[in-house]
Amino acid sequence: MNTSPLEPASPEELRAWIAGHLDPLEVGAPAEEDVRSDHDLNPGHAPVPAAALTQAAVLIGLVEHPNGLSVILTRRADTLRSHTGQVALPGGRCDPGETPWETALREAREEIGLDPTLVTLAGLSTPYRTGTGFHVTPVVGFIAPGFELTPNPGEVADIFETPFGFLMDPLNHQERQGKTPLGETRRFYAMTWEDRYIWGATAGILRALYARLYGAAIA
DSSP: OOOOTTSOOOHHHHHHHHHTTSBOTTOOOOOGGGOEEGGGGOTTSOOOOGGGOEEEEEEEEEEEETTEEEEEEEEEOTTOSSSTTOEEOSEEEOOTTOOHHHHHHHHHHHHHOOOGGGEEEEEEOOOEEOTTSEEEEEEEEEEOSOOOOOOOTTTEEEEEEEEHHHHTOGGGOEEEEEEOTTSOEEEEEEEEETTEEEEHHHHHHHHHHHHHHHTOOOO
16 A cells, blocks of 8 residues: 555655656656646647746755655745735745755745755746746655744745645645736635635645645646
8 A cells, every 4th residue: 555645654765755746857858748737727828938947946844754744835924026925935036056955955045044955955846837837846855843934024024834634635635716916817726724715826825835745637
């Protein structure tokens, strides 16, 4: 029987199962069909051309609590110019010459004070292209509990954890729609954990990880 994040397993088995479904860190550019995007739920809208995309990376930090995994998420600062107050994974645009995992670890240190030496990298999840012009590589890493985090007030208003099992349960993946600043109607994934509304690219990235782990077809 295959071990899954929603079934009992030792930490070692769980790590191996998740890592076995990810791309290794040294992987080359994925095939076009292996990339997800905001366009998936909005086929009537033209995607941003690949050549115009800005490379970025985020950290899907899996905290290994005794009662199960959780994912580190943030709420963006209210003073930011874009995506104000939205829930996000730690991350940002890649500096010249950086690998995605170097970017993810650097941004996590800058945004939430996470020591990179506490993260055991597992691999890369499915890249995600946003309607705002970013090609985001999700970097998955395991983190032992007991660390302390400090939000950078210029970027992060709050740091919280959400159970991995909740995020990987398709019953919690909702399709919603809303208006862009230009008045266009767009559909997107959303997941509501307690009073936290996880939506847009962040929800799309987590939905893509679910599909990768469980071999599920998604839009």
